[in-house]
Amino acid sequence: MNKSIINGKSVTVSCMAFGKCSESCPVQIDIMESLKIYKDYLDGNTKILKKIDEMQSAGKPVDCIECGACSSCCQGRIDVKRFIRELAMMQSCGRLIPSAYGRKKELVG
Numbered sequence: 150m151n152k153s154i155i156n157g158k159s160v161t162v163s164c165m166a167f168g169k170c171s172e173s174c175p176v177q178i179d180i181m182e183s184l185k186i187y188k189d190y191l192d193g194n195t196k197i198l199k200k201i202d203e204m205q206s207a208g209k210p211v212d213c214i215e216c217g218a219c220s221s222c223c224q225g226r227i228d229v230k231r232f233i234r235e236l237a238m239m240q241s242c243g244r245l246i247p248s249a250y251g252r253k254k255e256l257v258g
Contacts, residue, residue, distance in 0.1 A: 170219035170229050171206075179206035180219050180229060187236045201240050210237035 170180040182204055189197040201209055210233050219229040 164227065165225040167224050169222045169224065173218040173222045174208065175216060175218065176208035176212045176214060177206055178208035178210060178213060178219075178233065179204055180233065182206070183210055183233060183236055184227075184229070187232050190236075190239065198239055201236070209240065210234075211240050213237055 164181060164184045166181060168181060171178070174180060183201075186197050186200050213230075213233045215230055215234065217230050219233065220227070220231075223229050
């Protein structure tokens with residue numbers, strides 16, 4: 150089990166690596182790789198979000214259609230859809246995330 154602390158709360162991302170979530174994804178997101186990126190981000194590695202763009206899978210977290218196929222077949226009972234949605238939001242606004250760590254905000258638009 151992998152636990153990370155974010156905003157003072159313990160978050161558990163315990164992927165058992167069966168791979169059924171990635172196999173079931175209709176937009177071909179590599180969900181196992183996405184969950185690893187998400188966990189590394191929660192562990193404090195904010196630069197890891199750049200790896201999303203380097204993913205070899207056809208789909209990226211922002212391509213998620215929130216069908217829930219990944220969550221319904223997860224044998225570890227992880228709410229995979231929620232983690233992918235959060236990662237997609239981070240991917241979408243990644244340019245602004247560093248401002249939360251005291252760096253200069255970038256202009257959007």
